Amino acid sequence: MLDDIAKTGTDFDRDLAAANDPAALDQVRVRYFGRKAGAIPALFERLKEVPKEEKRSVGDALNKLRDRIKSTLDEKTAQVASQKQVGQRPLDVTLPARLPPLGHLHPITIVRRELEEIFLEMGYSLDPGPEVETDWYNFEALNFTPDHPARDMQDTFFLDVDQLLLRTHTSNVQIRSMERWKPPLRVLSCGRVYRRDEITMRKSPVFHQAEGFLVDRGIHIGHLRATLEQFIKRLFGADLAMRMRPSYFPFTEPSAEVDMSCVFCRGKGCNTCSFTGWMEILGSGMIHPQVLRNVGIDPDEWSGFAFGFGLDRAAMIKFDIPNIRTLFENDLRVLQQF
Numbered sequence: 144m145l146d147d148i149a150k151t152g153t154d155f156d157r158d159l160a161a162a163n164d165p166a167a168l169d170q171v172r173v174r175y176f177g178r179k180a181g182a183i184p185a186l187f188e189r190l191k192e193v194p195k196e197e198k199r200s201v202g203d204a205l206n207k208l209r210d211r212i213k214s215t216l217d218e219k220t221a222q223v224a225s226q227k228q229v230g231q232r233p234l235d236v237t238l239p240a241r242l243p244p245l246g247h248l249h250p251i252t253i254v255r256r257e258l259e260e261i262f263l264e265m266g267y268s269l270d271p272g273p274e275v276e277t278d279w280y281n282f283e284a285l286n287f288t289p290d291h292p293a294r295d296m297q298d299t300f301f302l303d304v305d306q307l308l309l310r311t312h313t314s315n316v317q318i319r320s321m322e323r324w325k326p327p328l329r330v331l332s333c334g335r336v337y338r339r340d341e342i343t344m345r346k347s348p349v350f351h352q353a354e355g356f357l358v359d360r361g362i363h364i365g366h367l368r369a370t371l372e373q374f375i376k377r378l379f380g381a382d383l384a385m386r387m388r389p390s391y392f393p394f395t396e397p398s399a400e401v402d403m404s405c406v407f408c409r410g411k412g413c414n415t416c417s418f419t420g421w422m423e424i425l426g427s428g429m430i431h432p433q434v435l436r437n438v439g440i441d442p443d444e445w446s447g448f449a450f451g452f453g454l455d456r457a458a459m460i461k462f463d464i465p466n467i468r469t470l471f472e473n474d475l476r477v478l479q480q481f
């Protein structure tokens with residue numbers, strides 16, 4: 144009987160090695176565990192005839208064999224099943240390769256690049272200028288005297304060191320560029336600016352501006368108007384109208400605020416433009432003679448214009464983004480749309 148048990152064990156090992164698919168493994172299972180003709184039930188049946196003294200050792204050997212056969216058979220069945228899943232997928236050699244995920248340009252970057260391209264084509268140079276500034280470049284040279292009330296228009300972050308501050312606008316670049324280069328000059332400057340504002344739907348303490356300015360002989364407000372009209376139409380649409388309203392900035396005289404037709408209703412009047420048909424888009428003016436004098440340019444020989452433009456607002460208008468926070472949260476679900 145012990146010999147038969149051992150032989151059943153070796154038979155099983157051979158049968159198992161030969162069975163490599165689910166159907167063959169089923170057959171093996173039936174051959175060893177089938178109720179009618181299975182080898183293991185048959186051996187258990189014969190246990191009755193084993194003499195009493197041997198019953199215990201023969202029974203032990205038989206139990207062990209049954210457990211071993213069952214666990215190795217289960218193991219191989221599971222293994223074959225998982226292999227089959229992989230093998231079942233036919234190899235499709237026409238399947239396009241998986242591309243690495245591409246990055247996306249931030250909406251502000253898109254607007255900045257478009258603007259830079261428009262002005263580079265008009266012969267402007269790019270000059271970023273520093274974000275950490277002195278009072279001179281951010282205020283004083285731009286004709287904000289120390290107690291000038293217009294300083295209140297821009298609540299400033301002051302740094303603890305050397306009376307430095309974070310620039311409140313990109314207009315500092317006017318002074319920096321005019322100091323460094325002789326006229327004629329045409330400069331566009333895009334960058335970050337800082338103001339002590341609460342975060343709201345439309346305001347953030349960090350935001351982006353573009354500053355453009357031009358100094359040459361015989362420059363008048365018609366040049367300013369033509370330049371602004373050109374870039375607004377290219378950035379937002381050729382069908383939009385533009386208008387200038389008198390305004391005040393210390394560094395320009397005269398100064399003008401510029402509106403364009405509301406991009407949402409194209410000037411017809413809607414909620415966004417409070418049914419005026421217009422949206423305010425930038426500040427501008429003729430560079431104040433005192434500003435030119437401050438950088439050693441003779442206002443009797445040279446004149447120029449300047450304008451300042453909010454890039455965040457432009458991106459919000461262009462891409463219909465209602466909340467400025469969206470631009471700073473870096474949510475991939477948003478950024479991947481651009």
Ligand code: DAH
Nearest residue numbers: 312314426427428449450451
């Ligand atoms: N610096 C102004 C601001 O931040 C914007 C501005 C207005 C810039 C008129 C200009 C300009 O160059 O001419 O509010």
